[in-house]
Amino acid sequence: MNKLTLNVYAYWTRSTINYFFDFNKRSVTTIAMEGMRSLEKPKVIFVLGGPGAGKGTQCSKIVERFKFEHLSAGDLLRAERAREGSEYGALIDEYIRNGKIVPVEVTCSLLENAMKKSSNNRFLVDGFPRNQDNLDGWNRQMSDKVDFQFVLFFDCPEDVCVARCLTRGQSGSGRLDDNIESLKKRIETYNNDSMPIIKYFEEMGKVEKIDAKYNADDIFTKVEKIFYKSGFQ
Ligand SMILES: Nc1ncnc2c1ncn2[C@@H]1O[C@H](COP(=O)(O)OP(=O)(O)O)[C@@H](O)[C@H]1O
Ligand SMILES: O=c1ccn([C@@H]2O[C@H](COP(=O)(O)OP(=O)(O)O)[C@@H](O)[C@H]2O)c(=O)[nH]1
Numbered sequence: 001m002n003k004l005t006l007n008v009y010a011y012w013t014r015s016t017i018n019y020f021f022d023f024n025k026r027s028v029t030t031i032a033m034e035g036m037r038s039l040e041k042p043k044v045i046f047v048l049g050g051p052g053a054g055k056g057t058q059c060s061k062i063v064e065r066f067k068f069e070h071l072s073a074g075d076l077l078r079a080e081r082a083r084e085g086s087e088y089g090a091l092i093d094e095y096i097r098n099g100k101i102v103p104v105e106v107t108c109s110l111l112e113n114a115m116k117k118s119s120n121n122r123f124l125v126d127g128f129p130r131n132q133d134n135l136d137g138w139n140r141q142m143s144d145k146v147d148f149q150f151v152l153f154f155d156c157p158e159d160v161c162v163a164r165c166l167t168r169g170q171s172g173s174g175r176l177d178d179n180i181e182s183l184k185k186r187i188e189t190y191n192n193d194s195m196p197i198i199k200y201f202e203e204m205g206k207v208e209k210i211d212a213k214y215n216a217d218d219i220f221t222k223v224e225k226i227f228y229k230s231g232f233q
Helices: 003-039 055-066 073-082 089-097 104-117 132-141 158-170 180-203 216-229
Strands: 043-049 069-072 122-126 147-155 207-211
Touching: 043 055, 043 180, 055 069, 055 122, 055 147, 055 216, 069 073, 069 104, 073 089, 073 104, 073 122, 104 132, 132 180, 147 180, 147 216, 158 180, 180 207, 207 216
Parallel strands: 043 122, 043 147, 069 122, 147 207
Antiparallel strands: none
16 A cells, blocks of 8 residues: 555545534434423514604613524515515504504414524514404414513603604605504503503513613613623623
């Protein structure tokens, strides 16, 4: 056997050994972890608060810091409304303009599909559940499939909410409902239909409430503390 053949042989032997070691290392640690993670139910946090309370703004910060996936029920509905051929486009349009809450079958399916598509197992469900129909539908379709954590509630005075939404509308949000007529209806829906849901979770000791009238960075400092306390890194 000449020197070149010997080197090729040695190289091949080393590569083969390395391959099996790497494979075995992956199989005991990574594959087991991947397997365990896929068996775990996804963790879900509901993010609630009035229109313009800052839910979306804080969710973006949480995504960056804690690697959650942000599922805004409102954004999912707006995307479905805009989807060509959607059978729910006109219905969603009518509900959003009037600050009414879309039937849960539509919203819950959009949320479930988005969760199925994701490889993440931590979700911020933003702007849902907003009324008893939402909560009942979620309990029927989703509650067994997820590991619900708590409600993150951004408590914000009405006048601050209205001012923020109007500014958002004037700075080109393109939203049909960031105008004073729709806002009056959204606030009414929030007080009549969404507040009782927040109270229900509060009675279960499942609400983390944050005063949301301050600036976004100060609010996030409080949000961070809640997430650390709840075991998220
Ligand atoms: N803490 C805050 N202070 C002032 N403006 C804010 C704050 N949080 C969000 N905003 C602004 O108010 C508007 C509504 O915020 P957003 O996060 O979209 O609220 P929500 O998702 O609750 O409707 C946006 O234009 C956003 O930039
Ligand atoms: O679960 C949901 C979430 C939103 N919406 C509709 O979408 C609008 C906008 O909701 P979003 O959360 O995007 O905005 P917010 O009012 O909190 O600023 C609401 O007024 C509802 O008409 C709904 O019907 N069901």
